[in-house]
Amino acid sequence: MRVFFDSSAFVKRYVSEAGTEAVLAWCDRASEIGLSGIALPEIVAAFCRLRREGRIDDTQYRQLKSLLLADIEDAAMCDLSPEVLARSIDSLEANVLRGMDAIHLGSAIALKVDVFISADQRQLEAAIRAGLRAEGV
Numbered sequence: 001m002r003v004f005f006d007s008s009a010f011v012k013r014y015v016s017e018a019g020t021e022a023v024l025a026w027c028d029r030a031s032e033i034g035l036s037g038i039a040l041p042e043i044v045a046a047f048c049r050l051r052r053e054g055r056i057d058d059t060q061y062r063q064l065k066s067l068l069l070a071d072i073e074d075a076a077m078c079d080l081s082p083e084v085l086a087r088s089i090d091s092l093e094a095n096v097l098r099g100m101d102a103i104h105l106g107s108a109i110a111l112k113v114d115v116f117i118s119a120d121q122r123q124l125e126a127a128i129r130a131g132l133r134a135e136g137v
Helices: 007-013 020-029 039-052 058-072 082-094 099-111 121-129
Strands: 002-005 032-036 076-078 115-118 134-136
Touching: 002 007, 002 020, 002 099, 007 020, 007 039, 007 115, 020 115, 032 039, 032 099, 039 058, 076 099, 082 099, 082 121, 099 115, 099 121, 115 121, 121 134
Parallel strands: 002 032, 002 115, 032 076, 115 134
Antiparallel strands: none
16 A cells, blocks of 8 residues: 655654554555655754754754655655646645645645545645545544
């Protein structure tokens, strides 16, 4: 099963919070993990914020970043292709979404995934309207 994670969901693989167990279970079920190319900087930004806030130290930051970089080597990474941009614009015109959320959605559509995972309710609703199976975490 091809499972796509937006950044709000995939970060839960590394940072224990509500939804972490569900994300880990989806990762176990996935035959392939799909991510948008924007996921990497968004997730690293979350790690940097945690470090600035003192919730993790420099060593933990480096460990989390290393785990993420290792994981994305095996993931289907979707670049900002003309199809992704067109699908993102369609999603913005049909839904109330932030730009980056629309790029995640456009990426999932372009990758033809089996399930779209997010922690963002508006994004989940937009995914369903776009014809994707959507699951919240």
